[in-house]
Amino acid sequence: MIAYIIRRILYAIPILIGVNLITFMLFFMVNTPDDMARMNLGVKHVTAEAIEKWKHERGYDKPMLYNSQASGSAALTDTILFEKSVNLFAFDFGRSDSGRDISYDISQRMWPSLAIALPTLIVGLLVYITFAMLLAFFRATYIDYWGVVLCVVLMSISGMFYIIGGQYLIGKLLHLVPISGYDGGSDALKFLILPVIIGVIGGIGSSTRWYRTIFLEEIGKDYVRTARAKGLSEQQVLFKHVLKNAMIPILTGVVVSLPLLFMGSLIVESFFGIPGLGSYTIDAINSQDFAIVRAMVFLGSVLYIIGLILTDISYTLVDPRVSLA
Amino acid sequence: MIKPELLLTDLLIYLLVAGIIYFIIYTRRHEHLRRPWRQVMSTRTGAVTLVILLTYVTIGLLDSIHFQLPLENQNNQHETHYSAEVLSVFDIIVTPLRERVEKTYSAPLAAHAYAKETIELPQGGQQRTYPRLLYGGAHLDDPATERITDIVATTLRALAVALLLWSIIIYVTAWWLSHGQQTSAAAMLQRILNNECATPWRAILVCIGVIVAILCLLTALSAKYHVFGTDKVGEDVLYQTLKSVRTGLVIGALTTLIMLPFAILLGIMAGYFRGWIDDVIQYLYTTLNSIPGVLLIAASILMLQVYMANNAEQFETVTDRADMRLLFLCIILGITSWTGLCRILRGETLKLRETDYIQAARAFGVRHLTIITRHILPNVMHIVLIAVVLDFSGLVLAEAVLSYVGVGVDPTMQSWGNMINAARLEMAREPMVWWSLLAAFVMMFILVLSANLFSDAVRDAFDPRLRKMD
Amino acid sequence: MNDPLLSVRGLQTCFATTKGLVRAVDGVSFDVRRGETFALLGESGCGKSITALSIMRLLPQPVGQITAGQILLNGENLLTLPEVDMRAVRGGRIAMIFQEPMTSLNPVLTVHEQIAESLARHKGLKGSAADNRVHELLDAVGIPAPKARAKEYPHQLSGGMKQRVMIAIALAGEPDLLIADEPTTALDVTIQAQVLELLEQLQRDMGMALLMITHDLGVVAEMADHIAVMYGGQVVEQACRDDFFASPAHPYSRKLFQSLPDMKKRDQPLAVIPGNVPSPHTRFDGCRFAPRCDAVWPLCRTEPPQWQSVNGDPEDHHNNNVHHVRCHLAAAENSAKQAALESKAGENIDSKTDIDAVTRPDDGTIANSDNTSDVTLLAVDELKVHFPIRKGLLKRTAGHVHAVDGVNLTIHRGQTVALVGESGCGKTTAGKAILQLTKATAGSICFEGDELTQLKGEALRRRRRDFQIIFQDPYSSMNPRMVVANIIEEGMQALRVGGNNSTERQARIDQLLQQVGLPTDSKYRYPHEFSGGQRQRICIARALAVEPKLIICDEPTSALDVSVQAQILNLLKSLQNRLGLSYLFITHNLSVVAYLADEVLVMYLGRIVERGTTDEVLNSAKHPYTQALLSAVPTIDTTSKKEIVRLEGDLPSPIDPPTGCHFHPRCPHSQPVCRERYPAAVQHSDSHQSLCHLFTNEKDDSEECHSET
Numbered sequence A: 001m002i003a004y005i006i007r008r009i010l011y012a013i014p015i016l017i018g019v020n021l022i023t024f025m026l027f028f029m030v031n032t033p034d035d036m037a038r039m040n041l042g043v044k045h046v047t048a049e050a051i052e053k054w055k056h057e058r059g060y061d062k063p064m065l066y067n068s069q070a071s072g073s074a075a076l077t078d079t080i081l082f083e084k085s086v087n088l089f090a091f092d093f094g095r096s097d098s099g100r101d102i103s104y105d106i107s108q109r110m111w112p113s114l115a116i117a118l119p120t121l122i123v124g125l126l127v128y129i130t131f132a133m134l135l136a137f138f139r140a141t142y143i144d145y146w147g148v149v150l151c152v153v154l155m156s157i158s159g160m161f162y163i164i165g166g167q168y169l170i171g172k173l174l175h176l177v178p179i180s181g182y183d184g185g186s187d188a189l190k191f192l193i194l195p196v197i198i199g200v201i202g203g204i205g206s207s208t209r210w211y212r213t214i215f216l217e218e219i220g221k222d223y224v225r226t227a228r229a230k231g232l233s234e235q236q237v238l239f240k241h242v243l244k245n246a247m248i249p250i251l252t253g254v255v256v257s258l259p260l261l262f263m264g265s266l267i268v269e270s271f272f273g274i275p276g277l278g279s280y281t282i283d284a285i286n287s288q289d290f291a292i293v294r295a296m297v298f299l300g301s302v303l304y305i306i307g308l309i310l311t312d313i314s315y316t317l318v319d320p321r322v323s324l325a
Numbered sequence B: 001m002i003k004p005e006l007l008l009t010d011l012l013i014y015l016l017v018a019g020i021i022y023f024i025i026y027t028r029r030h031e032h033l034r035r036p037w038r039q040v041m042s043t044r045t046g047a048v049t050l051v052i053l054l055t056y057v058t059i060g061l062l063d064s065i066h067f068q069l070p071l072e073n074q075n076n077q078h079e080t081h082y083s084a085e086v087l088s089v090f091d092i093i094v095t096p097l098r099e100r101v102e103k104t105y106s107a108p109l110a111a112h113a114y115a116k117e118t119i120e121l122p123q124g125g126q127q128r129t130y131p132r133l134l135y136g137g138a139h140l141d142d143p144a145t146e147r148i149t150d151i152v153a154t155t156l157r158a159l160a161v162a163l164l165l166w167s168i169i170i171y172v173t174a175w176w177l178s179h180g181q182q183t184s185a186a187a188m189l190q191r192i193l194n195n196e197c198a199t200p201w202r203a204i205l206v207c208i209g210v211i212v213a214i215l216c217l218l219t220a221l222s223a224k225y226h227v228f229g230t231d232k233v234g235e236d237v238l239y240q241t242l243k244s245v246r247t248g249l250v251i252g253a254l255t256t257l258i259m260l261p262f263a264i265l266l267g268i269m270a271g272y273f274r275g276w277i278d279d280v281i282q283y284l285y286t287t288l289n290s291i292p293g294v295l296l297i298a299a300s301i302l303m304l305q306v307y308m309a310n311n312a313e314q315f316e317t318v319t320d321r322a323d324m325r326l327l328f329l330c331i332i333l334g335i336t337s338w339t340g341l342c343r344i345l346r347g348e349t350l351k352l353r354e355t356d357y358i359q360a361a362r363a364f365g366v367r368h369l370t371i372i373t374r375h376i377l378p379n380v381m382h383i384v385l386i387a388v389v390l391d392f393s394g395l396v397l398a399e400a401v402l403s404y405v406g407v408g409v410d411p412t413m414q415s416w417g418n419m420i421n422a423a424r425l426e427m428a429r430e431p432m433v434w435w436s437l438l439a440a441f442v443m444m445f446i447l448v449l450s451a452n453l454f455s456d457a458v459r460d461a462f463d464p465r466l467r468k469m470d
Numbered sequence C: 001m002n003d004p005l006l007s008v009r010g011l012q013t014c015f016a017t018t019k020g021l022v023r024a025v026d027g028v029s030f031d032v033r034r035g036e037t038f039a040l041l042g043e044s045g046c047g048k049s050i051t052a053l054s055i056m057r058l059l060p061q062p063v064g065q066i067t068a069g070q071i072l073l074n075g076e077n078l079l080t081l082p083e084v085d086m087r088a089v090r091g092g093r094i095a096m097i098f099q100e101p102m103t104s105l106n107p108v109l110t111v112h113e114q115i116a117e118s119l120a121r122h123k124g125l126k127g128s129a130a131d132n133r134v135h136e137l138l139d140a141v142g143i144p145a146p147k148a149r150a151k152e153y154p155h156q157l158s159g160g161m162k163q164r165v166m167i168a169i170a171l172a173g174e175p176d177l178l179i180a181d182e183p184t185t186a187l188d189v190t191i192q193a194q195v196l197e198l199l200e201q202l203q204r205d206m207g208m209a210l211l212m213i214t215h216d217l218g219v220v221a222e223m224a225d226h227i228a229v230m231y232g233g234q235v236v237e238q239a240c241r242d243d244f245f246a247s248p249a250h251p252y253s254r255k256l257f258q259s260l261p262d263m264k265k266r267d268q269p270l271a272v273i274p275g276n277v278p279s280p281h282t283r284f285d286g287c288r289f290a291p292r293c294d295a296v297w298p299l300c301r302t303e304p305p306q307w308q309s310v311n312g313d314p315e316d317h318h319n320n321n322v323h324h325v326r327c328h329l330a331a332a333e334n335s336a337k338q339a340a341l342e343s344k345a346g347e348n349i350d351s352k353t354d355i356d357a358v359t360r361p362d363d364g365t366i367a368n369s370d371n372t373s374d375v376t377l378l379a380v381d382e383l384k385v386h387f388p389i390r391k392g393l394l395k396r397t398a399g400h401v402h403a404v405d406g407v408n409l410t411i412h413r414g415q416t417v418a419l420v421g422e423s424g425c426g427k428t429t430a431g432k433a434i435l436q437l438t439k440a441t442a443g444s445i446c447f448e449g450d451e452l453t454q455l456k457g458e459a460l461r462r463r464r465r466d467f468q469i470i471f472q473d474p475y476s477s478m479n480p481r482m483v484v485a486n487i488i489e490e491g492m493q494a495l496r497v498g499g500n501n502s503t504e505r506q507a508r509i510d511q512l513l514q515q516v517g518l519p520t521d522s523k524y525r526y527p528h529e530f531s532g533g534q535r536q537r538i539c540i541a542r543a544l545a546v547e548p549k550l551i552i553c554d555e556p557t558s559a560l561d562v563s564v565q566a567q568i569l570n571l572l573k574s575l576q577n578r579l580g581l582s583y584l585f586i587t588h589n590l591s592v593v594a595y596l597a598d599e600v601l602v603m604y605l606g607r608i609v610e611r612g613t614t615d616e617v618l619n620s621a622k623h624p625y626t627q628a629l630l631s632a633v634p635t636i637d638t639t640s641k642k643e644i645v646r647l648e649g650d651l652p653s654p655i656d657p658p659t660g661c662h663f664h665p666r667c668p669h670s671q672p673v674c675r676e677r678y679p680a681a682v683q684h685s686d687s688h689q690s691l692c693h694l695f696t697n698e699k700d701d702s703e704e705c706h707s708e709t
Helices: A002-029 A033-041 A048-057 A080-089 A102-137 A142-155 A159-173 A185-219 A222-229 A234-255 A259-263 A266-272 A277-286 A290-318 B008-029 B031-042 B044-062 B089-093 B095-099 B143-179 B185-193 B201-222 B237-273 B275-290 B293-310 B318-352 B356-363 B368-405 B416-424 B435-462 C048-056 C083-089 C111-122 C127-140 C146-150 C159-172 C189-206 C217-223 C241-246 C251-259 C298-302 C328-332 C335-351 C427-434 C457-466 C484-495 C502-515 C520-524 C532-544 C562-579 C590-596 C614-619 C624-632 C672-676 C693-698
Strands: B003-005 B066-070 B082-088 B117-120 B126-129 C006-017 C020-032 C037-041 C064-073 C094-097 C177-181 C209-214 C226-231 C234-240 C307-309 C324-326 C376-391 C396-412 C416-420 C442-447 C467-470 C550-554 C582-587 C599-604 C607-613 C681-683 C689-691
Touching: A002 A080, A002 A290, A002 B275, A002 B293, A033 A048, A080 A290, A102 A142, A102 A185, A102 A234, A102 A259, A102 A266, A102 A277, A102 A290, A142 A185, A142 B435, A159 A185, A159 A266, A159 B368, A159 B416, A159 B435, A185 A234, A185 A266, A222 A234, A222 C159, A234 A290, A259 A277, A259 A290, A266 A277, A266 B368, A277 A290, A277 B293, A290 B275, A290 B293, B008 B031, B008 B044, B008 B237, B008 B318, B031 B044, B031 B435, B044 B089, B044 B201, B044 B237, B044 B435, B082 B089, B082 B318, B089 B095, B089 B237, B095 B237, B143 B185, B143 B201, B185 B201, B237 B275, B237 B318, B237 B368, B237 B416, B237 B435, B275 B318, B293 B318, B293 B368, B318 B368, B356 B368, B356 C467, B356 C484, B368 B416, B368 B435, B416 B435, C006 C048, C020 C037, C020 C048, C020 C064, C020 C226, C020 C234, C037 C048, C037 C217, C048 C064, C048 C094, C048 C177, C048 C209, C094 C159, C111 C127, C111 C146, C111 C159, C127 C146, C127 C159, C159 C189, C177 C189, C189 C209, C189 C217, C189 C624, C209 C217, C217 C241, C226 C241, C226 C251, C234 C241, C234 C251, C251 C562, C376 C427, C376 C582, C396 C416, C396 C427, C396 C582, C396 C607, C416 C427, C416 C590, C427 C550, C427 C582, C457 C467, C457 C484, C467 C532, C484 C502, C484 C520, C484 C532, C502 C520, C502 C532, C532 C562, C562 C582, C562 C590, C582 C590, C590 C614, C599 C614, C599 C624, C607 C614, C607 C624
Parallel strands: C037 C209, C037 C226, C094 C177, C177 C209, C416 C582, C416 C599, C467 C550, C550 C582
Antiparallel strands: B003 B066, B066 B082, B117 B126, C006 C020, C006 C064, C226 C234, C234 C324, C307 C324, C376 C396, C376 C442, C599 C607, C607 C689, C681 C689
């Protein structure tokens, strides 16, 4: 087990290097450090000295990929690519273009993100599985048919409609909870309820439909017939046999997204004014802060890879047929 | 003389249309391909949603033939100067909608502006009141009393015209169908009404009827009013909504066009050749997959913005610029979305390459390329098709989100995302400016719902057992 | 004597399909008495499994519906029971085991949980009482170390073990009736023998009735007390075993017997039932078998025959001991007529026509004329195919699957060599390695002097026309998106044979289709429009298109019904006689081997353990494995009791084969030496050879064998 995890982590390194290369190329191929400097210093009336100074301060005055003036391994290490990447791998994201410490901001803003994403996930999972089980129980009846039609209708509605509609209905018309904002401590609750509910409702259509497909696939299998031949009731068959098998794809599908919960949701956080990583990212995009975007890309990739590893591990825990080797 | 203007996305759309026409001709010649399509068309959902989708596509295509109009009165010089404004056939058709711009917000079907203004009275002095609109309800003398009656009368007239048109369409359809089957048009009509045809013509005709009615209604009303109101700068919202159709379709369709070659080629290669080729391709898509999609798109669009700012001279018109950004968005969306299909195709090819018929082909010494094109590709095409149709609706929805985040299409381009984004800022106004928002959501909803239902029908026809691809 | 335990009366079960309502079971009646074994015999699609599911009321919902009839268990009609009461019947009074043990167990529950569930449901057992009972049951079904096994998951068990667990689950409710739906079809023949023996013994011990559903006449002969033959959704004949095997009354039953291949029929074509098993969509006017029957009357086509006793006794219609049949012949039949008919049926074999074949393949040359020449076509020497097992992400090779581990064989021109073995023994891999579809790890494959393992690129491609393959599953061996003409043409194009231009090739395709007995207008149709047997004919035509000298037949008939199998075997044989083909026949079916093969090689865990002429291997087998294999095959010969060698355990894993002789852990004659080294070859005659220490010891010990590890 330990050996397996270590191998997986080693395997993640080339992927992260790849991610880093891609983002690096994206950021610097079209956009030279000179452009960046001009952008930051204000496009007009910039002297060459000011640009050089800006570049030197931020380490952008070195060659991009290969330093022909340096010798030996320094030819590769004394470059922008290397210096900027090494810091990322050490999770030292440096300072944003506006001068703030990115690592500190991230550590502050991930908790509000999690406070929304985690309840949404858990409540959502319970709701979706319940609905999907109901549809599976009433399979091939009108309840199932119209349930699926409803799912398709719900999943055809833009997520933003749920948010705007929810804010309007609950926040503005009914005045039940504040429309947006966030507060620490127990006050957070009243700010969290609406985004969580809307997050759950927004996913009902597609998730319920997908889980229903998984359930129906399991119901079609031979072991279900065996269970029925034992004289078990439909409820026993569904809850003991089908649910247990169907939970394998459902759970492992959830596990891969667990680490990414920290990243938060761009849309929800931005609409509800939650100071999480999602709105952090949006602000960075809008203010064209490359350092933050780059840090978030790297962080997202790391979390995704952790998710993949967790998925493999969770398979071994829930599926007796799979063992790590 | 008009000067045709070929935008890059137009070119790709023509290419796509040509490809689809070729595909249809090819399908008609091959029984095993025709069978599932016949099944799609034999279900009510499949047929009706196809009609709706085709309506959208027609608007989109009309909006994809661009040109520049010559400027008038050019001092009798020999060379003509062209307007900087790039127009499409669709723009010409809806010229009144395009040109009748109010000063600012107005509610649907209103005759007065939305906000009070201080206006100079003719007899001198000033008054704060809701001013009359320049175009909306301008023909009315006293909107307070006449407006409702006028609207109702116009509606009834439009519906009467629609009914007439619809009857003609029904009769022509019946006549056309009876032509090939040696029956009279009346008998055919009877069969259609009793729903006795293999294709659900009754449902199709009802659907066409609804569309005709809506079209007539909009045409009639929009001649006198702003049916969906106007936005902040006074532009007709109906016009914006319709113009956004092309943007949505381009995002949905071109993205798949761009990603398909990668997904198909790499997926099949990985599954067929295995070994190091497989390793490289798997590495490639795991890496791309691990970057959060929105962030990759955001980063790319930011880069494009910077590039455009630095190289402004390369883009002649605003339309060019917006078009370039749209295309770039499609490419980036393609890059982030090919991995899913690629993975599925790799898995399927791995299974297929062990099947007996490919073993038999190998026993004949058939070359790899021939095996791939003759045996593997045709047997994974249904998966590709299902994936394309499924992706389409997701991409249309994604456009709205991306535009909201600020990394979608160019802000000058009409799109549902931009409409929502602009209208969102007015949420706090009392009373709310809701019409842009609702118009955009409804138009998007109809398109996405049709696409989703259509993709269900396609999936059932091509592979009933295939699981929803995640 | 006593009332029947189960009596099915006029059962009719319908399925809603896209093509309309289908009567899968149409008026079936039979009785099963306490303690007896009742066999429901029939080919695929005859409705026998649907009958079983109808009894359990486990039809797939909502498509399957019982539309008429009664199912009486101890006189109580199961069809009128509310679902709640029916659940007490399922597993409690009637239990069922299914064909596919691999998928019939829940993969995420332990064996213990799955058995205990049934105990809790029907016996109210919980806690340690349930634990003890689970262990007892596992012990009763012959699972070694039941306490340890109970904690395992199904995937940790072999196929035979899984079926034993299924039986244990079924026994948990101590049912009066056990329904076994093809319980051994998915298992190897030696495992089948174990499971059948277990069922027989359990039935004796517990006094259960057993309703056995099978397509295998041999299984019926060994197990059944009473037999009902099903055809097209009806029972067409019913009798006690001895009556049935002594004198089958329905023409269909007779044909089934005649179409079974065996050694005695070597020199003649097999009797075939022309055409195909009727699809459930067929609408019947008269007798359902009439279109395929060679004793058909005009009456048969218009009037459905009644259920009547063979001897004309006006007795109870459902008396199991009276031989009943559903045939117009039986009604009109007197003994003289019957005698005349039998001789007529015999003559008809050669003259009758295939209804699905416009042109019959030339059966005149089917006699097993000895056209084997001495020219060696293929010589395989020490062929090894090892698959590396890669583990982890860095894909280190952690071991090898020794799929083929040193196989020698030669095939002469015009000869049929059979490679016999159970699943997983490596026979298919050996075939693929010979075809160069799988890379050989070591050894030589010499075809007419060319070393195939060394050939590459164009040279190999040129050689490929000489050897072709026919696959087991006719449903997956053709690209579903190509028409027949293109399928056959593919090889001709790739290897540039059969004419340079399209017209010549099209003419050749027509000729090939005629040769395999298909109408030439099938050229432009897709594979799915053909039945299994017809598809197999197309596959044969495809292979023949490049004029090969050797065809590797990989279980070409095991996916087909018995009546269709005979057609294909006849075709293969006549093609061989006319074209001088050689066959490497890969199969597990010993009766096919007996009918077709000149030489037999028996394979066990990657190696040949015995080789010889068909007569030598099948009639005087030397190797204990061959003997066990032969004795495990159920035979329809109910009179002579053969000596039965039962094998213990399962085929070991080819990843880590046992040391010494691979067979020693299962061998009844195992000696210490068997554990130490692999036995050397011993010649019993010029052609007969086996590898077993039993015989090396008899021989001179100084003749040191080259031991292998």
